[in-house]
Amino acid sequence: MYNFDKFIPREGTHAYKLEFRKKVFGSDDVLPLWVADMDIETPREVADVIQQRSLHEIYGYTVRGSWFQQSIMDWQLRRHQWHVREEWIEYAPGVVPSLVIAIMAFTNPDDKVLIQTPVYPPFYSVVKDNNRELVTNPLVEENGKFFIDFDLFDKQTLDPKLKLFILCNPHNPISRVWTRDELLKIAGICIKNNVLIISDEIHSDLMLFDNKHIPIASLGDDIARNTITCMAASKTFNIAGFSTSYIITSNRKLMLEYRRVLMSLHLFTGNVFGAIATDAAYRYGESWLNALLQYLEVNVRYVQDFFNNYLPEVNVTDPQATFLLWLDFRKWDLLQPDLNNFMVDKAKVALNDGASFGENGKGFMRLNVGSPRLMIEDGLNRILRARKMKM
Numbered sequence: 001m002y003n004f005d006k007f008i009p010r011e012g013t014h015a016y017k018l019e020f021r022k023k024v025f026g027s028d029d030v031l032p033l034w035v036a037d038m039d040i041e042t043p044r045e046v047a048d049v050i051q052q053r054s055l056h057e058i059y060g061y062t063v064r065g066s067w068f069q070q071s072i073m074d075w076q077l078r079r080h081q082w083h084v085r086e087e088w089i090e091y092a093p094g095v096v097p098s099l100v101i102a103i104m105a106f107t108n109p110d111d112k113v114l115i116q117t118p119v120y121p122p123f124y125s126v127v128k129d130n131n132r133e134l135v136t137n138p139l140v141e142e143n144g145k146f147f148i149d150f151d152l153f154d155k156q157t158l159d160p161k162l163k164l165f166i167l168c169n170p171h172n173p174i175s176r177v178w179t180r181d182e183l184l185k186i187a188g189i190c191i192k193n194n195v196l197i198i199s200d201e202i203h204s205d206l207m208l209f210d211n212k213h214i215p216i217a218s219l220g221d222d223i224a225r226n227t228i229t230c231m232a233a234s235k236t237f238n239i240a241g242f243s244t245s246y247i248i249t250s251n252r253k254l255m256l257e258y259r260r261v262l263m264s265l266h267l268f269t270g271n272v273f274g275a276i277a278t279d280a281a282y283r284y285g286e287s288w289l290n291a292l293l294q295y296l297e298v299n300v301r302y303v304q305d306f307f308n309n310y311l312p313e314v315n316v317t318d319p320q321a322t323f324l325l326w327l328d329f330r331k332w333d334l335l336q337p338d339l340n341n342f343m344v345d346k347a348k349v350a351l352n353d354g355a356s357f358g359e360n361g362k363g364f365m366r367l368n369v370g371s372p373r374l375m376i377e378d379g380l381n382r383i384l385r386a387r388k389m390k391m
């Protein structure tokens with residue numbers, strides 16, 4: 001019914017994934033398996049809504065009605081069994097902007113903000129660029145799986161200057177789905193130590209292999225009151241270019257403060273397509289998503305089998321969610337610049353540099369498998385051929 005194998009050239013669409021290769025990798029001649037969007041068409045129903053709206057040639061200021069909240073409420077209930085109320089939802093012009101708004105709203109300059117590393121690079125910049133002090137809680141790796149050092153987490157959040165913790169669930173780049181116990185422990189420590197949780201759950205609909213997403217705010221009223229959840233349809237349905245997302249909080253005080261900053265920055269309008277795309281995706285995109293997840297699972301298994309068979313020293317970190325795989329090349333024993341140069345100059349593939357996710361990302365690369373299988377096969381064969389030439 002859905003043909004995810006279809007190759008769709010993106011040349012001429014100003015796609016970041018293509019256009020920025022020269023700047024980031026110094027070459028256009030690299031297979032783009034990096035930036036976190038997919039080379040896969042959005043559901044037909046979403047494209048139809050956008051195309052229909054584009055036929056009307058006035059693209060003026062646009063408002064969102066309660067239909068926007070309603071489709072979010074229905075989606076959260078259906079996919080995550082989370083009962084969300086209309087007044088808990090507010091628009092955001094993207095998840096990263098909502099992190100910035102939260103930092104501006106809930107911390108003062110020189111306050112401390114905690115993140116768990118390795119992590120999506122903007123988690124660092126949103127803190128540092130806004131003159132807050134960054135505190136890192138490195139995830140602990142054991143046999144290719146990542147865990148939280150809760151003793152350190154408790155110690156760090158005890159600091160009265162530490163006001164905010166940015167959770168990433170599921171966690172990019174390690175593809176980890178935090179368990180109920182882990183989330184309860186995180187929430188318990190944050191409440192005890194008076195630390196607000198901003199939970200980035202942008203990848204929450206991309207659950208693989210029977211893993212289940214648990215919104216941390218769904219675990220209890222006290223946790224919900226201490227949390228702002230950031231979500232979007234953007235990753236799930238490949239509509240990130242609309243720069244549209246939303247936040248959820250049951251805490252009215254937090255909501256008012258979030259809104260105050262959103263308004264003060266004049267970022268509340270949004271663009272003409274973002275809300276209707278989100279609405280259409282949530283209303284009509286579910287069977288497409290279920291099929292996509294199966295396709296991604298086969299891509300992931302393909303990558304795991306490939307490395308097991310041909311390059312067994314490379315570990316594919318236990319993939320539980322997202323279309324992003326965290327590959328451990330440490331046994332190749334290369335310095336990070338040499339690993340990057342190998343991928344670009346020898347293999348001619350564009351993967352994300354592991355070190356851009358933090359110091360403890362050295363020796364790793366991030367691979368995006370949200371592409372037709374032939375592209376993934378091509379990318380892995382390029383790596384294998386280049387590696388064999390070197391040996």
Ligand SMILES: Cc1ncc(COP(=O)(O)O)c(C=O)c1O
Pocket residue numbers: 036093094095096097120168172200202232234240243244245
């Ligand atoms: C964890 C995480 N948060 C946020 C984003 C980006 O969100 P937005 O484009 O809505 O700012 C990404 C994109 O890769 C991501 O992985």
